[in-house]
Amino acid sequence: MKKRALRQKLWSAGLILLFFAGWEAFCLISGMSDLILPRPSQVFVTLWQRMPILWPHILQTLGTTMTGFVLGVALGVLLGAVIGVSRTAYDTVYPLLIGFSSIPKVAVVPIFVLWFGSGTVPAVLTSLSICFFPIVVNIATGLATTEPEMEDVLKALGASKFDILWNVGLPRTMPFFFASLKVAITYAFVGTVLAETVASNRGIGNVMMSASSNFNVPLVFAGLFILAGLGVALYVAFSLIEARVTGWATRKNDLIAA
Numbered sequence: 508m509k510k511r512a513l514r515q516k517l518w519s520a521g522l523i524l525l526f527f528a529g530w531e532a533f534c535l536i537s538g539m540s541d542l543i544l545p546r547p548s549q550v551f552v553t554l555w556q557r558m559p560i561l562w563p564h565i566l567q568t569l570g571t572t573m574t575g576f577v578l579g580v581a582l583g584v585l586l587g588a589v590i591g592v593s594r595t596a597y598d599t600v601y602p603l604l605i606g607f608s609s610i611p612k613v614a615v616v617p618i619f620v621l622w623f624g625s626g627t628v629p630a631v632l633t634s635l636s637i638c639f640f641p642i643v644v645n646i647a648t649g650l651a652t653t654e655p656e657m658e659d660v661l662k663a664l665g666a667s668k669f670d671i672l673w674n675v676g677l678p679r680t681m682p683f684f685f686a687s688l689k690v691a692i693t694y695a696f697v698g699t700v701l702a703e704t705v706a707s708n709r710g711i712g713n714v715m716m717s718a719s720s721n722f723n724v725p726l727v728f729a730g731l732f733i734l735a736g737l738g739v740a741l742y743v744a745f746s747l748i749e750a751r752v753t754g755w756a757t758r759k760n761d762l763i764a765a
Contacts, residue, residue, distance in 0.1 A: 545725040550732055553725040561714065565733060568699055568711040571627055572737075575634025576695040580688070582635065583642025588677075590643065591650025601647075608640040612698060613705075620706040630702035630710065637698035638691040645687035649680025685749035692741045696734055 527547045533539070534546040541549065554561070586604070589596045612633055619629035703712025711730045718726035 542722060542724050545728055549725045550728045553729045554732065557726065557729065561711075561729070561733065564709060564711050564714050565737075567627075567709045568696075568703065568734075569737060571630045571703075571710065572634055572692075572695045572699040575631040575698060576638055576692055578631070579635040579637075579639035579691060579695065580642055583639040583687070583691070584646055584684075586639075587643040587646025587680075588650065591647040591680075597647070604640060604643060607636075612637050613701060616702050616705045619702070625706040625708075627707070627709075629706050630699050633702040634695045634698035637701075638695040641687040641690045641694065642684070645683035646680050649683035650677075652679070681753045682749075685745060685753055688745050689742050689749075692745065693738050696738055700734060 531546050531548060534544060586600065590601055591597075615636060616629060616633055619632045623629055623632070699710070700712035700715070703710035704716045707713050711733055715727050715730040718724075718730070
């Protein structure tokens with residue numbers, strides 16, 4: 508089993524390297540201009556050369572994203588729990604959340620800037636507003652799928668609604684919760700960078716906007732690589748935590764069709 512997993516990881520890594528090699532070869536063979544599509548080697552050289560300058564912006568974007576993400580998770584869990592256990596809350600709050608989630612967040616950023624000024628706060632709020640909805644939906648879905656028979660048995664044994672929620676409902680939502688976390692963290696980066704390009708003088712989004720205005724396309728792609736790397740790293744971190752916490756609900760690799 509371990510050898511099979513190792514082969515799968517090596518095969519995946521090889522495909523990723525093949526993708527970048529194909530990208531490099533395409534740019535060289537076609538004579539593609541750097542202003543349109545820089546080669547991966549140029550992007551990595553730019554990253555290496557500009558890293559001392561980029562590092563404070565990376566920390567700014569990561570800190571802003573994690574702040575908005577944590578707040579979004581807290582809000583999402585609270586609203587999801589309320590919606591999942593209350594039919595009235597479902598009929599009242601859920602349509603409002605769907606309406607708010609349907610609003611393009613680029614239209615919300617100017618409102619946050621008007622209320623709080625430019626800087627970190629609008630970026631945190633944009634990150635929060637774009638990442639909490641998946642948490643709400645998955646928590647509410649997990650609670651709604653708790654078997655009524657189990658609830659009836661627990662009530663017959665004297666359990667209160669809070670006991671059922673705490674001991675049965677919330678543990679059963681863990682697979683849904685971690686699935687939503689891995690989606691929400693990518694959305695959080697989208698919200699942060701969106702706000703940084705509009706109303707901030709720090710962060711990777713601001714760097715990419717400045718580089719774009721100066722036609723420094725390799726630096727723009729360097730910013731994209733940084734965001735992709737941060738997103739993948741956090742996704743993997745949550746996947747490892749998920750495997751430890753919800754291993755009982757995860758299908759084994761040998762049961763997944765190749």
